Amino acid sequence: MNNKTGCFLWNLRQFSTLVSTCKRRTVKLVYPLGFCRTVNVLPYWNPRNKFLNDHENGMQLSIKYFFQDALSFKSGDVGFQTNGISTVRVPMNDRLLCPRRLSFDSKRSFATVGMSDGGLKKIDFDHEVSNEDVLIKETKPSHQKLSQEYNSLSDVLDAFSKAPTFPSSNYFSAMWKIAKTMSEDQKCIEKQLMFNHPAFSQLCEHLMREAKIMYCDHLLFSLHAVVKLGLPQNTLLVQTLLRVVQVRINECDEKCLSVLSAVLAAMEPCKNVDALRAGLRILVEQQVWKIEHVFTLQTLMKCLGKDAPNTLKRKLEMKAVRELDRFSVPNSQHMFEALAAMNLRSVVLLNGCSKMVVDNIHECPFKKMVCILQSCRDLRYRNFDLFKGIADYVVSTFDVWKLKQVFLLLALFENLGFRPVGLMDLFMKKVVEEPEFLNMKNTLAILLVYSSLNHFHEHQNKEFLDIMADALTGCLHQISSENLLNAVYSFCLMNHFPLAAINQLLQKDIISELQTSGNVKRNAYKLHLLATCLELEDTPYRKSTDVALPAVPSAPVYPNxxxxxxxxxxxxxxxxxxxxxxxxxxxxxxxxxxxxxxxxxxxxxxxxxxxxxxxxxxxxxxxxxxxxxxxxxxxxxxxxxxxxxxxxxxxxxxxxxxxxxxxxxxxxxxxxxxxxxxxxxxxxxxxxxxxxxxxx
Known part of the structure; x- marks a missing residue:
């Protein structure tokens, strides 16, 4: 019997001893130099186990699964059985000299070196040859190279179908990198073509098969790309990747933790996501002081979110305060969102980041301004210098902004109770010059902001209110009763009374609808204030209404x-x-x-x-x-x-x-x-x- 035949029979005998009789079977990979290892077993899950690197002792370790419905484990026994998964004890005889660098075809888990029918490279697992002989020196196409060579997701899948190579994560990463540069419409079309491509299901099968043996960073980048490409979370591919990451979470370095936290922050809760989030929380709590990059720290904070224990929140806060002097401008901008995600109102961090944002306001893009103001609202944090710095910058660059962008900032300022006088004057002037900007939605929102902040202009106030009244009159045929009440209420706050809108509001059927639907108490209060204005103010509206308006309770008394x-x-x-x-x-x-x-x-x-x-x-x-x-x-x-x-x-x-x-x-x-x-x-x-x- 020659050497290759002996190697094949030895491998076959080792493989058959590991095949379980249950529905899902765990494949034991046979490595060179005669040792073997099961890919879905893990020493007792503990962050103190430094990346499973103690292979020299030959100890028989306790085995535990840290994921959904697989919590039973034994120590020192032959193995353990979970729901549909069989795992055997692993003799750890030596370090892995060929860690997770295997190539697969769609049929077999290992084969002799050569070309399969589909053109896929294969490796001979001959336990008598040296490690250097097993590692094939060939150039693998990275996802950067693939994304540069191809312009569509289908092109990447075509390249995979012609000559698939290990690891399959490169193809998913390349497709996501290409998709990021597309418009939303083009991205939607390309994703549909990707799902319908004949090679897509084969690529998914390859990724599931390789997940247990590829490097941890490739595994996490695969999960990130799959989620970002829009694969449904309940698919077998996504859930398989989540379960494998749970088993191998101790292998994560700081870069992997950053990618993992970004993925989890974008996923909906489910059993596997919740279990992985719990594992990440334990790991971060042990390793928080060793995190070197501020961006990784912020990504972890956003992922752990409001449900993180208060002790962990304080640790992350203290770590961020220690690194405050090293914050870059983007770090300062991101910190608002990270703190809001955790519902952690750290005044020291917020004050420090606010100063850096104001000092470098020209480097703050519009989306970051919106995120900063939204985070301030969520954290109930108000900083006059920050708000004034943003408003003054928009005033100085007003011509480069769209009106809807400016108004979005004004709406956020109104939520914070801040009145940017110069910006509101400029916006008022622009509305007077371009009244075609006003539709029903914009009109209602602008009335709310200007009436709430009680803003008026000495010279343009009447002209502005007349234009707003004309815009409201133009959409009376399509406005709802509650929106009409809100608009008239805003005009009353500004001491302006459009007759057409008031006449329509005081019709019996509309009053009856407001008294029986929606927020009845709030509607009654606004109707009462309208009646008070019509009685006390010097208004052109003289028609007495015969509609009985609801009574409102007296205001509460707060003694001083x-x-x-x-x-x-x-x-x-x-x-x-x-x-x-x-x-x-x-x-x-x-x-x-x-x-x-x-x-x-x-x-x-x-x-x-x-x-x-x-x-x-x-x-x-x-x-x-x-x-x-x-x-x-x-x-x-x-x-x-x-x-x-x-x-x-x-x-x-x-x-x-x-x-x-x-x-x-x-x-x-x-x-x-x-x-x-x-x-x-x-x-x-x-x-x-x-x-x-x-x-x-």
Whole structure:
């Protein structure tokens, strides 16, 4: 019997001893130098097992599967059985001299050197030859070379069908690299051609077969390319790759961890994904201090997400803070999204990254600006310098932006409560010049932003509102009842009343629909404010509606003990003011003071009846205002507060706004002085020193 025949029979005998009687069988690969290894076994899963590199001891290791429905394991036994998978114990006699560099055809797992019928290279697993003889010196086409030579996904599949080579991951990586450069329409067509290509299923079979033996980075790049190319997650190929990655997760270096985390972040939850995510979490927790690249750290943070334990979140935060001095501009831009993905509001990181973003704002593309502002909203983080830096940059480069891009930024600023005056003025001017930009969707959104931030322009305000009213009138035939109510409500906040829209809104069928569908409480509140505006404001709308509008509950009362104490000390007792006053139209004021018209003298509440006429009394409404009622970092009132002030003025009140956070941080004597300057007129303070003890 010659040498090759003996080798073949030996290999065949070794192979037959490993074939299980169950449905799915595990193939044992026979390597040169006479040792063997099962590809789907793993020493006890522990991140401390450094990449399975302890092969010299010849120990019989405990075996464990770390994936879906395969959690039973034994130690020191012949093997263990899981659902449909059989695994045997592996004698680890020596290091692998030929690690995972095998070539396959579509029929056999190993064969003699030569060409198969399909033209595929094969390797002779002769255990008597040296390792150097087994490794064939040939040039393998990398995915970079394939993506440069071919321009379509079908061309790559054609190349595979003519001369398939190991590893198959190169073909998938090349197809994804080509697909990235295509437009969305072209990408959709090419993907459909890829799925229908006769060689595609064969390539998938090759990849599944090679997954257990290819290098770990090739395995993960394969999974990444397969997911990005749009293969459904529940397919056998994707699930097989996920299970193999679970078994070999300890082989991941930092680059592999980055790729794996990027893939998992893009996948929907399922048993295999959840198990792999749990394994990644354990591995990262052990290796977090050894991560060298900031980008890898950020990718892991986005993958682990909000469900990561708080201890792991803090470790990642501390690691990022340590690396803050090494952050590049892209690192600073990406950190906002990474922190938002984990729901981790790290002020130190956010402040540091904000400064770098502002200093290099010209390097920040539009998509990154949007991501940064969205992340700030999700994290409830507001930085005036960051917001102003972005707004000023867009103003200085306004001509290069599309109107829809500018408005998207304005909508995000509105969510954050920030009013970029210069940018809003420029956008208002552009809308006046190009009213054709306005469709129903844009009109509703612009009205919401400008009314919420209470923005107006001294010269262009009326022209802007008239154009917005005309745009709304033009789409009345297709607008829904709730959108119509929202649009009219926005106009009311801006003290503008388009007749056509109001007439359509106050029809009985529309009012009835708003009272019975959608957010009924919110609709009732907006209808109530509309009725208040029509009654109090100087509007051209004179037709009295006979539709019964719903009643709205009174606003909740939030007492302010510090403000009440300061007022009592300033005015000489509680008899000089009223608190928690309920007014018509469901308006509420915190404190009411009655003074003479020059606001130099305070009348006790009991003495106001003897005053000859209402003209001799100035009613002062003291409102305690939270931060949310103002635009961010300013004393500019937002839409609802501006409307309330306007209506209180119409009802004869002089409105005094007291910021709740300012009063709370003052000592009582300083609070009294602060209120004195707020309540008494400037003329009264200049002409006389008010005797606080004799004012009542």
């Amino acid at each position: 003990a510090k403000l009440e104490e300061a007022l009592s000390s300033l005015l000489g007792g509680e008899g000089c003011f009223s608190k928690n006053v309920q007014l018509p139209h469901n308006y509420h004021i915190d404190f009411e003071i009655r003074m003479d018209p020059s606001r130099s003298q305070v009348f006790p509440v009991s003495d106001t009846d003897v005053v000859s006429s209402a003209a001799d009394i100035q009613r002062v409404a003291v409102l305690c205002i939270p931060r949310s009622s103002y635009c961010f970092n300013s004393n500019h009132p937002r839409g609802l507060l501006a409307m309330k002030m306007r209506h209180l003025n119409i009802m004869g009140f002089h409105v005094v706004l007291v910021n709740s956070w300012e009063i709370e941080r003052l000592e009582i004597n300083d609070a009294v002085t602060f209120l004195k300057n707020k309540i008494y007129s400037s003329e009264a303070l200049l002409t006389t020193d008010v005797n606080l003890e004799n004012t009542c």
